[in-house]
Amino acid sequence: MTHPAAATQGTDPAMPRVGILIGSLEAGGAQRVALALAHDLLFDGWEVRLLLLNPEREMALPGSSEAQQALEARLTVLGGSSVRAGTLSKSLRFPRLHRRLAAAVAAHRLDVVVSFMERANLLNLLGNRAVPRIVSVRKQISVALADKSAFKRTLVVRAYPLLLRRAAAIVLNAHGSATEFARRFGLPADRLSVIPNPVAPDVATRARETPDGPGDDMLGPETIVAVGRLVAAKGQVPLLRAFAAVRAACPDARLVIVGDGPLRDRLSNLADELGVAPAVRLAGFQANPYPWIAGAGVVALPSRAEGFPNALLEAMYLGRACVAADCPSGPRELLAPDTSVDRVAAGLEMTDAGILVPPMPPADLDAAAPLTSAEQALSEALTRLLRDTALRQRLERGASARATAFTPERATAAWQAVIAESLSARGPTR
Known part of the structure; x- marks a missing residue:
């Protein structure tokens, strides 16, 4: 993995330009994985943009001060409302977030967008299919749905089957979750990838x-x-x-x-x-x-x-x-x-x-x-x-x-392979 000092040297223009979309930077496992992925891709020479649906930020950006500055410069908040707003309020803001996400994808000339958790995943899948969309599901779907309100649960259950066909890749962090997700939505096993969370290096x-x-x-x-x-x-x-x-x-x-x-x-x-x-x-x-x-x-x-x-x-x-x-x-x-x-x-x-x-x-x-x-x-x-x-x-x-099987290097390589495969299926972009 490239040394963090590479942050001051810029990224390789020949490498993919990746958007990482997540609801917020509230403390949580999905947020930690998203930030780690952004950090590791950036310092392997990939261009990365962090896109937040809401402004809440409890988690510090990872890495050295140079790494944090590089990620901060690549962070965009797409919406101004709170992540704690009600489901109906969030749903009404979807059209505005959709437009802002499309504008960010165009402005940063992103080659692929990777999203984490249901709301970001649904928004990502609604985007222009000319840009591959990769969604990451962080919980066993039955557990995730049980934690949601009836309205939100209905929204996910109805929307996912319609939109998942648009995904270039679907990533889960456990094989048990992948098995249940495939059964729930009638997906073939080869449509899913499993990338376990790594142990943080510190x-x-x-x-x-x-x-x-x-x-x-x-x-x-x-x-x-x-x-x-x-x-x-x-x-x-x-x-x-x-x-x-x-x-x-x-x-x-x-x-x-x-x-x-x-x-x-x-x-x-x-x-x-x-x-x-x-x-x-x-x-x-x-x-x-x-x-x-x-x-x-x-x-x-x-x-x-x-x-x-x-x-x-x-x-x-x-x-x-x-x-x-x-x-x-x-x-x-x-x-x-x-x-x-x-x-x-x-x-x-x-x-x-x-x-x-x-x-x-x-x-x-x-x-x-x-x-x-x-x-x-x-x-x-x-x-x-x-x-x-x-x-x-x-x-x-x-x-x-x-x-020892759960190293950041192994996880990053697996993510890079999924991203590269989605870009290969689309064909050359530049």
Whole structure:
């Protein structure tokens, strides 16, 4: 990959000119991947334009100061409304955004436009087909639709089948998501490409920083760490219930949950009701969660659904022993890549890189309810890793080895291949 100093040297005019379209730069996995792609393409000599539908910007541009300046100079906000506006309001703004996107594509002489997430994807697919349109779906479609309002869900379900035929390529980040997407919309498998998210190159460096926040004094071999927004989909309630059983078997066990969200008070109260509050810390949002991950004895991912579990991959990259619920989609692909994506763990499933347990119960239960079989399996897996040092160390080595497959260079090369293929199908442009 070209050194960031190339930012001051300009891009190669013979290389493709790529537009990257996304709703906003609010914090999120899709935004991180879009920014990483823009950064890596630019410094491989490609001309890149970042196109935002809304002005919100929580995420810093990646790379060195020169890289950030180069990307800032190539960033355009197409709309002025908030990403939090209602679905109807956003729909009414579609014609204006469509015109502004068309103008940006023409002004920057873009050869291809790559979009991320449903609203940007729909807008992209409505564009002039003389410019290839590549759409990237970041969640399993059933999970993505479940999170939307009825109006938005209807809009996506009706529009996608009509517009997907216009896509030069459809990219997903997990094979399980691709399989479901193809079934849902009746697409042949060869219409889809899977490009897993890479591990950010600075994770190891940032992990060496000293943690500074709630729970930093509880890290160590006896500590379970979970990272994720405090929402039902991330499964922290089942984790807390399982942790109460872990404490009965391992009195020194501790639990640190990194993240914030609407379930914070519920989790705090549940820890009290379960009698484990002294051994639990809700660390809140941490801009750099990696020291907490690196300081864990075991990392847990109890999610009910994932688009692609970046937190799990990052924990593996940092050499942590991991226990993950076998939810759609991604944990199985990371921990048991040689198994079918349609397989679901029925109990503890040992792999070379971690332990899979059955999906967590669909609804959160209170402190008095007996553990479900899935919660019991989660408790048993965590207990086993805390007690068995040799097993934990073996899984740490396996996790680290498995994570080496998810490099930024490999992801960028895969994106470049998809883009090049879409341009080749169109023929020469300059």
